[in-house]
Amino acid sequence: MPGVVDTLLYVAIILAKILIVFGAVMLHVAYAPYFERKTIGHMQVRLGPMNVGPHGLLQPLADFIKLFFKEDIIPSQADKPVFFVAPVISLVGALSSLAVIPFFDGPNGVVANINVGLLFVLAMSSLGSYGIIMAGWASNSKYSFLGGLRSAAQVISYEISMGLSLVGVMMLAGSLNLTDIVRAQEHYPFGMFLLPQVIACFVYTLSVIAETNRAPFDLPEAESELVAGYFVEYSGMRFGLFFVAEYTGMIIMASIGIVCFLGGWHGPFTIPYVPFAWFFLKLYVLIFVYYWVRATLPRYRYDHLMNLGWKVLIPLALFNIVLTGILKVTKVLP
Amino acid sequence: MTLKKFLKTVTFIEIIKGMVLTFKTMFTHAVTRQYPKEKRPSVPGFRGLHGLARDAQTGEARCVGCGLCAAVCPSKCIHIYTADSLDHKKIVERYEIEVLRCVYCALCVEACPYSAVVLTEQFEYSNYSRDAFYMTKDKLLANWDKYMGEEKDREYFRRFWHPTADDFGTPENQAVFKGGKSAG
Numbered sequence: 001m002p003g004v005v006d007t008l009l010y011v012a013i014i015l016a017k018i019l020i021v022f023g024a025v026m027l028h029v030a031y032a033p034y035f036e037r038k039t040i041g042h043m044q045v046r047l048g049p050m051n052v053g054p055h056g057l058l059q060p061l062a063d064f065i066k067l068f069f070k071e072d073i074i075p076s077q078a079d080k081p082v083f084f085v086a087p088v089i090s091l092v093g094a095l096s097s098l099a100v101i102p103f104f105d106g107p108n109g110v111v112a113n114i115n116v117g118l119l120f121v122l123a124m125s126s127l128g129s130y131g132i133i134m135a136g137w138a139s140n141s142k143y144s145f146l147g148g149l150r151s152a153a154q155v156i157s158y159e160i161s162m163g164l165s166l167v168g169v170m171m172l173a174g175s176l177n178l179t180d181i182v183r184a185q186e187h188y189p190f191g192m193f194l195l196p197q198v199i200a201c202f203v204y205t206l207s208v209i210a211e212t213n214r215a216p217f218d219l220p221e222a223e224s225e226l227v228a229g230y231f232v233e234y235s236g237m238r239f240g241l242f243f244v245a246e247y248t249g250m251i252i253m254a255s256i257g258i259v260c261f262l263g264g265w266h267g268p269f270t271i272p273y274v275p276f277a278w279f280f281l282k283l284y285v286l287i288f289v290y291y292w293v294r295a296t297l298p299r300y301r302y303d304h305l306m307n308l309g310w311k312v313l314i315p316l317a318l319f320n321i322v323l324t325g326i327l328k329v330t331k332v333l334p
Numbered sequence: 335m336t337l338k339k340f341l342k343t344v345t346f347i348e349i350i351k352g353m354v355l356t357f358k359t360m361f362t363h364a365v366t367r368q369y370p371k372e373k374r375p376s377v378p379g380f381r382g383l384h385g386l387a388r389d390a391q392t393g394e395a396r397c398v399g400c401g402l403c404a405a406v407c408p409s410k411c412i413h414i415y416t417a418d419s420l421d422h423k424k425i426v427e428r429y430e431i432e433v434l435r436c437v438y439c440a441l442c443v444e445a446c447p448y449s450a451v452v453l454t455e456q457f458e459y460s461n462y463s464r465d466a467f468y469m470t471k472d473k474l475l476a477n478w479d480k481y482m483g484e485e486k487d488r489e490y491f492r493r494f495w496h497p498t499a500d501d502f503g504t505p506e507n508q509a510v511f512k513g514g515k516s517a518g
Contacts, residue, residue: 039360041364042360042364043357043360045359045362045364045366047366296349296353296355297352
């Protein structure tokens with residue numbers, strides 16, 4: 001009998017953790033576009049949203065209501081089952097990665113403390129691009145199809161450099177468990193892998209922007225050429241799912257960057273009672289950098305994008321692996 | 335030189351310069367005007383909604399129905415209907431402007447010998463129906479009362495239009511019949 005109670009308690013705790021993480025991330029996802037519009041607005045000497053609530057603070061709510069009640073249009077020539085399932089795949093790929101991200105130290109800081117955490121995140125982020133390709137195919141429109149194809153090519157190219165850049169981190173930490181990776185950084189300068197893995201960090205940052213289809217690598221949704229890319233034919237809540245998936249993906253990728261290069265929950269000093277404060281502070285800074293880059297740079301040309309991925313980032317990441325190996329063997333790095 | 339170029343490419347110095355610029359710009363004051371809340375005062379002499387000047391003495395329209403404005407109008411949006419009154423004076427029965435067809439060239443304003451038709455500075459007159467943009471004589475007179483008025487009319491016309499009405503008298507240097515009483 002105590003065994004049953006223990007199991008139920010265990011399940012209840014897991015469910016509570018899932019709900020808290022899901023709720024917190026959804027709140028962040030809701031306000032991420034608001035933060036983006038405000039940031040980019042001010043960088044372009046505009047104001048951004050101002051009318052819904054004080055300084056437009058209720059804009060996410062208004063957007064949600066609008067998306068929820070909008071007419072759901074399905075193209076008559078669409079491949080319906082694939083059309084329905086594509087945004088769900090995108091969203092599931094993004095959301096399931098949340099389970100392995102350690103927000104603070106200890107067993108309660110992460111929903112599922114699995115040993116292949118980093119691999120799981122990489123797998124899920126590739127799964128997300130299936131949603132994009134399927135959406136492009138199922139919509140039966142040339143714009144979404146081109147967007148889907150571009151996304152496929154881009155995500156596959158940049159996934160390689162992203163995976164390779166994380167190999168150096170795995171070598172230094174000796175683990176794929178994200179909590180262990182953060183703990184391994186304690187003995188390094190600033191409690192970060194940033195300095196010993198500076199090349200990897202550089203490659204990772206660029207790859208992540210391409211991986212999440214953000215400007216200046218937002219070719220899958222290039223407005224000037226493809227209207228909106230792979231989700232042209234989606235409307236209402238289905239479009240909303242893609243939107244949520246994109247912003248969740250950004251948060252995931254920024255979180256992995258924090259965990260692998262920026263020392264996770266560690267900070268220059270500990271903030272009492274709020275163990276995840278440093279993690280979220282770093283998260284906001286990284287998300288801001290996404291917007292900052294978007295506000296500054298124009299979109300890359302397609303061949304330049306491929307050049308950068310295959311001829312610059314992948315060789316750099318490979319070089320970083322060799323360098324880390326040499327430093328590790330010669331005991332320069334512990 | 336090639337090393338310099340290489341370093342320039344590798345360190346992304348130009349991109350960083352651009353990012354510094356956008357970051358600095360973020361803290362400058364936005365140039366946005368929150369339109370319905372803060373309105374921009376219209377530029378003096380702006381060619382906005384039409385009006386028909388009211389004569390201060392009679393309280394009627396200054397227009398005499400000569401039809402010069404309708405004749406000069408390039409989009410032919412002014413319609414004037416005149417009639418004989420009982421004491422055989424010419425009266426303007428209807429004076430109508432199709433505002434939606436007007437191109438705001440203000441040739442009518444320049445042509446009018448009595449400074450009767452004006453373009454006021456009013457620019458906010460959007461509406462949901464087309465009928466609201468068909469200006470009858472009463473509406474045009476009301477527009478003048480509301481947006482122009484006697485004082486503004488005088489200032490506005492002298493400053494921007496140099497109306498024909500000013501030159502309507504006999505010029506001082508005009509040649510006159512010999513032996514007659516000289517003008518001026």
